Amino acid sequence: MTGGLEAAGDIATGALIGRAIEPSRGEHAGDGDGGLCLNCGTALVGPHCHRCGQDAHVHRSIGAIGHELLHGVLHFEGKLWRTLPMLAWHPGVLTRRYIAGERARFVTPMALFLFSIFTMFAVFSIIGLSPPAEVGNVVQVRDGMEQVTKRTEKARADLVEQRNALNPGDPERTRIDARIAKIDGDLESLKHVPSVIDLKEGEANINSGWDRLDHGIEKWRKNPGLMLYKLQSSGYKFSWLLIPISLPFMWSLFFWKRGIHMYDHAVFVTYSIAFMSLLFIALTIAGAFGVGMTALSIVGVTIPLWHIHRQLKEAYRLSRFSALWRELMLLFYMILIGTIFFVALLMLGMLG
Numbered sequence: 001m002t003g004g005l006e007a008a009g010d011i012a013t014g015a016l017i018g019r020a021i022e023p024s025r026g027e028h029a030g031d032g033d034g035g036l037c038l039n040c041g042t043a044l045v046g047p048h049c050h051r052c053g054q055d056a057h058v059h060r061s062i063g064a065i066g067h068e069l070l071h072g073v074l075h076f077e078g079k080l081w082r083t084l085p086m087l088a089w090h091p092g093v094l095t096r097r098y099i100a101g102e103r104a105r106f107v108t109p110m111a112l113f114l115f116s117i118f119t120m121f122a123v124f125s126i127i128g129l130s131p132p133a134e135v136g137n138v139v140q141v142r143d144g145m146e147q148v149t150k151r152t153e154k155a156r157a158d159l160v161e162q163r164n165a166l167n168p169g170d171p172e173r174t175r176i177d178a179r180i181a182k183i184d185g186d187l188e189s190l191k192h193v194p195s196v197i198d199l200k201e202g203e204a205n206i207n208s209g210w211d212r213l214d215h216g217i218e219k220w221r222k223n224p225g226l227m228l229y230k231l232q233s234s235g236y237k238f239s240w241l242l243i244p245i246s247l248p249f250m251w252s253l254f255f256w257k258r259g260i261h262m263y264d265h266a267v268f269v270t271y272s273i274a275f276m277s278l279l280f281i282a283l284t285i286a287g288a289f290g291v292g293m294t295a296l297s298i299v300g301v302t303i304p305l306w307h308i309h310r311q312l313k314e315a316y317r318l319s320r321f322s323a324l325w326r327e328l329m330l331l332f333y334m335i336l337i338g339t340i341f342f343v344a345l346l347m348l349g350m351l352g
Contacts, residue, residue, distance in 0.1 A: 083107040087275050092314020095268050109270035116277035121236040123281050127288050156183045234345050243269050249333040253326045
């Protein structure tokens, strides 16, 4: 129950953060020509104050609370419902129109990005896709191996006792001897487990010359469960790093073309990540409701490939061939971007 409440809080937090940076221009504000603004006293000439931006018509009812929640979290008055269909079917047109100046009509890339990222990790929390709270460290694994060895040795001793209690010509002795031989092989294998299992607490100290990094590695070794949790937490807190990391790679695909700016690439990347996050949310929920892994895998591969190609082709007005080779390069770049992002999270986790 607590995890569900926390997840719902994450969704609302992401939406409200997105709303905080989302301009309200272009949304219906209600009727209110004439009179004075209740906030700053300016004479009204339309549905909202041209000086401070407040709506001319203000609510003062319990129902208004629900309206404000829907409006603040979901942009209920139209922006979200205009943006999502475009993002799904014509992502490149959405990207190009936003860059060209149609800002009031659509949800901003960053607001949609924040909402999708927070919602994705909230859904993970609700469904239970999170790192285990306890992950065995070296000492725990060593102790577990010792217990397995003791149980195996005891089983062998019991079999030897059973065999010795039988008559020499009893055929059961042969079967027991075979079981004993198999156990002897298992015990021999246990002796050859990699020596890292036999490390004692405090051994294998890392000395990189950077005390802060060494301390972080030691914390990871002693409590990997906590570090995995911190890694997941950092994943959505620092997910925005994917945008600046991606920009140089996007620039390399278009640097010789005039009229294309870094801002254009930033809008492209941000909308693209937002869509992929929303798609992953849908696939995760579908999997929780029993949709087969084969179907999820097919959708999870084909739709992103189609979406990237379409967004490239529409946003930059490319031919099919130009969009295709750039898509192939971008798929390779995505591996590099993911690796850089993961290493950055590891460093943040160890140094944090």
